[in-house]
Every structure is written in structure tokens, then in C-alpha cells.
Amino acid sequence: MNRASRITDPSYELMDDHNGLSIIYRQHGFPCPLVRWHFHKEFELHLIVASSGKVFIGDYIGNFYPQTLFLTGPNLPHNWISQVAEDEVVEKRDMLVNFTDELFESGHQVFTELKTLAPLLERAQYGIEFRDPEMIRQAMVLMQQIADTRGITRLGHFFILMELLAASDEYLLLSGANNTQLADEHNIDRTNRAVDYIFAHYARELTLEEVAEHLGMKPTYFSRVFKQATGRNFIEFVNRLRISKSCELLADGDKPVTEVCFESGFNNISNFNRRFQQLKGMTPSHYRRLAVQRLTEQNNA
Structure with missing residues (x-):
């Protein structure tokens, strides 16, 4: 069982321990x-x-x-x-x-x-x-x-x-959005709790309404706060997390693509293939071949 750290301290980190050091x-x-x-x-x-x-x-x-x-x-x-x-x-x-x-x-x-x-x-x-x-x-x-x-x-x-x-x-x-677009001390702590919850549950069916209820927020307000803090809407964020998981599974093992699809949190193979192609510019099978080739080259280096 995977675990996400559930920390709710203020999310602006004030480093007051410089002590005059560079x-x-x-x-x-x-x-x-x-x-x-x-x-x-x-x-x-x-x-x-x-x-x-x-x-x-x-x-x-x-x-x-x-x-x-x-x-x-x-x-x-x-x-x-x-x-x-x-x-x-x-x-x-x-x-x-x-x-x-x-x-x-x-x-x-x-x-x-x-x-x-x-x-x-x-x-x-x-x-x-x-x-x-x-x-x-x-x-x-x-x-x-x-x-x-x-x-x-x-x-x-x-x-x-x-x-x-x-x-x-x-x-x-890495990020398509920069610091001036995303840093918001008020909203980011709630987003921290949302990201933790999403990380713990993204491998199953997960709705915006469920996460909003977990945070005690109305869905429309949560949707706006979440996008402001992460630069992505809820569905896009979850899909990117699932595709990231599928890349990990494709690169690290020989599970069938269908099994990778469902273990990553997608509920049908056609949606999985479409999302993967959109985000990675290739099919899951092609990605696996490239990952295996890259690993072989590293081991032979």
C-alpha cells in the first residue's frame, strides 16, 4: 500500500535559519x-x-x-x-x-x-x-x-x-506556469491537502466532488482554487498523475498494457491510449520499447 504524507502545516516555508550564511x-x-x-x-x-x-x-x-x-x-x-x-x-x-x-x-x-x-x-x-x-x-x-x-x-x-x-x-x-502565476499563500495549503488526497486515491475512480467534500469546500470553488494553485484543472491533473504512473509501470516491468491501464487508474483502454498519446506523443507500447532501449544503453555504458 502506498502512502501520501498528510501534512497540513502552513505551506509558505519561511527559512529563518540563514544565520547570515549565503x-x-x-x-x-x-x-x-x-x-x-x-x-x-x-x-x-x-x-x-x-x-x-x-x-x-x-x-x-x-x-x-x-x-x-x-x-x-x-x-x-x-x-x-x-x-x-x-x-x-x-x-x-x-x-x-x-x-x-x-x-x-x-x-x-x-x-x-x-x-x-x-x-x-x-x-x-x-x-x-x-x-x-x-x-x-x-x-x-x-x-x-x-x-x-x-x-x-x-x-x-x-x-x-x-x-x-x-x-x-x-x-x-518542467512547469509550463512560473512562480508568479502559482504562488498563493492562502490557497496553497488547501491544495497541499488536495494533492495528498488525490495521490492516495488516484488509482480508483475519483471525482472533483469527492475531493472538494474531503476539504469541506464547494466543488466550484475548489475547482477554481485548485487550478489557480497547480496550473491544471482537476481532471487534467489526475490524468497526468495517472499517465506518470503508467510510464513508471511500462518502464519497470512487463505487465500487459491493459493491466497497466487499469492499475494506473483508467477505467477503459481506449481512453488510456488516447490520453497517453496526447501527453507523450506516442503509444504506450512505443514508450515501453524506448524505455527498455534507454535502460539497455545505460547498462552498457
């Missing part, structure tokens, strides 16, 4: 109070080191695994929900670094070399997933060096890591 390093496991649909003023460089599950960044829904690396910009809502067994605890799931715009806006006036990072930071407002396995391996080493050091040495490792990321051309921009 960057904040943190690591945590799952479940954890930090795992929720939330946003904050800081950039976040986020490395997954254990477990797999669903990532939500802006209006993007995708899969994460160990050794996946993301960068999110200021006020861009995000969450990573691990798919784990009931009562399973992941001691160390995430390694992350937070930093603000001010670090680079002030820094490049003194160190002109920092201006080369501007395109990377601009892209981050939509969320970035890095896709180069060799670069990610190097990033993991640097992230550990950041964890193990303090002061100027830590800052040095951080800038080397940022330069590495800025030079990479193997990345995916």
Missing part, C-alpha cells in the same frame, strides 16, 4: 514535515538519494528515483512524495541546498564570473530536472562535500556545483 544545506528522510506542497523565496537544489515516487513542480507531474537532481526557482510550488510501504521510513531521502537571489545579484557586482550563472537561474523559475548521469554523479560528490564542510570551503564547493549545472545541456524544463 547558503543553507539540509537533508531529511520520508515521511517528514518538509514533504508537502509548498513554496519559498529561496532557490532549491534538490538531490534524491533514496526511494522513488512522484514529483510535483508547478504544473508538472513526473517520476523521481535515486540520483535524480532538480533545481526550482523562488516561489515555485513543489513537492516530492515517495511511494513506500505502509509504516516504511526512509532515513535519508533528500540532500538539498537553498539560496536566494541576493547571493548572485550582489555577488556578481564583485565577482563578474557569477554572471555566467544567470541563464541557469532564469530557467529555474520553471523548474529544471538534470538528465546527464555522469554530471549527476559529479554533482552528488559535490553535494556531499557541501554537507561535510563549512564556511568558505562549503561556498567554494557550491559555486563549482553551480558552474557544473550551468554548463550542462542535458536538462528538462
Whole structure:
């Protein structure tokens, strides 16, 4: 049985522990109070080191695994929900670094070399997933060096890591909506509870009315709040989550496509095929062939 963390703390995260430092390093496991649909003023460089599950960044829904690396910009809502067994605890799931715009806006006036990072930071407002396995391996080493050091040495490792990321051309921009469209402190906490509920129940028949009732909201009002916070209407959000699940099943096993369809939450194969084609630009069978080919190439590298 999969479990979604049911956290209802305020979803604007105020990081008041800078203590005059330029960057904040943190690591945590799952479940954890930090795992929720939330946003904050800081950039976040986020490395997954254990477990797999669903990532939500802006209006993007995708899969994460160990050794996946993301960068999110200021006020861009995000969450990573691990798919784990009931009562399973992941001691160390995430390694992350937070930093603000001010670090680079002030820094490049003194160190002109920092201006080369501007395109990377601009892209981050939509969320970035890095896709180069060799670069990610190097990033993991640097992230550990950041964890193990303090002061100027830590800052040095951080800038080397940022330069590495800025030079990479193997990345995916994630959200079609940016931070200014999605960040809303009042609505996002309710959306956090809605996303948790949807994540726990999307594999069965699930209606907007059911989720609205769970939140104690009228369906029309919930629909408006949900779209404002996620950039997607309810049906589109659920379908994207189901297609993301189907991609995971297609890539990781040899279940028949029909079985993948129903396990992902769709109730008929024609609707599943149509939605998959719309979102992925190919059939489920074609996607599976490409996933197997990609895995074979990685294993032979």
C-alpha cells in the first residue's frame, strides 16, 4: 500500500535559519514535515538519494528515483512524495541546498564570473530536472562535500556545483506556469491537502466532488482554487498523475498494457491510449520499447 504524507502545516516555508550564511544545506528522510506542497523565496537544489515516487513542480507531474537532481526557482510550488510501504521510513531521502537571489545579484557586482550563472537561474523559475548521469554523479560528490564542510570551503564547493549545472545541456524544463502565476499563500495549503488526497486515491475512480467534500469546500470553488494553485484543472491533473504512473509501470516491468491501464487508474483502454498519446506523443507500447532501449544503453555504458 502506498502512502501520501498528510501534512497540513502552513505551506509558505519561511527559512529563518540563514544565520547570515549565503547558503543553507539540509537533508531529511520520508515521511517528514518538509514533504508537502509548498513554496519559498529561496532557490532549491534538490538531490534524491533514496526511494522513488512522484514529483510535483508547478504544473508538472513526473517520476523521481535515486540520483535524480532538480533545481526550482523562488516561489515555485513543489513537492516530492515517495511511494513506500505502509509504516516504511526512509532515513535519508533528500540532500538539498537553498539560496536566494541576493547571493548572485550582489555577488556578481564583485565577482563578474557569477554572471555566467544567470541563464541557469532564469530557467529555474520553471523548474529544471538534470538528465546527464555522469554530471549527476559529479554533482552528488559535490553535494556531499557541501554537507561535510563549512564556511568558505562549503561556498567554494557550491559555486563549482553551480558552474557544473550551468554548463550542462542535458536538462528538462518542467512547469509550463512560473512562480508568479502559482504562488498563493492562502490557497496553497488547501491544495497541499488536495494533492495528498488525490495521490492516495488516484488509482480508483475519483471525482472533483469527492475531493472538494474531503476539504469541506464547494466543488466550484475548489475547482477554481485548485487550478489557480497547480496550473491544471482537476481532471487534467489526475490524468497526468495517472499517465506518470503508467510510464513508471511500462518502464519497470512487463505487465500487459491493459493491466497497466487499469492499475494506473483508467477505467477503459481506449481512453488510456488516447490520453497517453496526447501527453507523450506516442503509444504506450512505443514508450515501453524506448524505455527498455534507454535502460539497455545505460547498462552498457
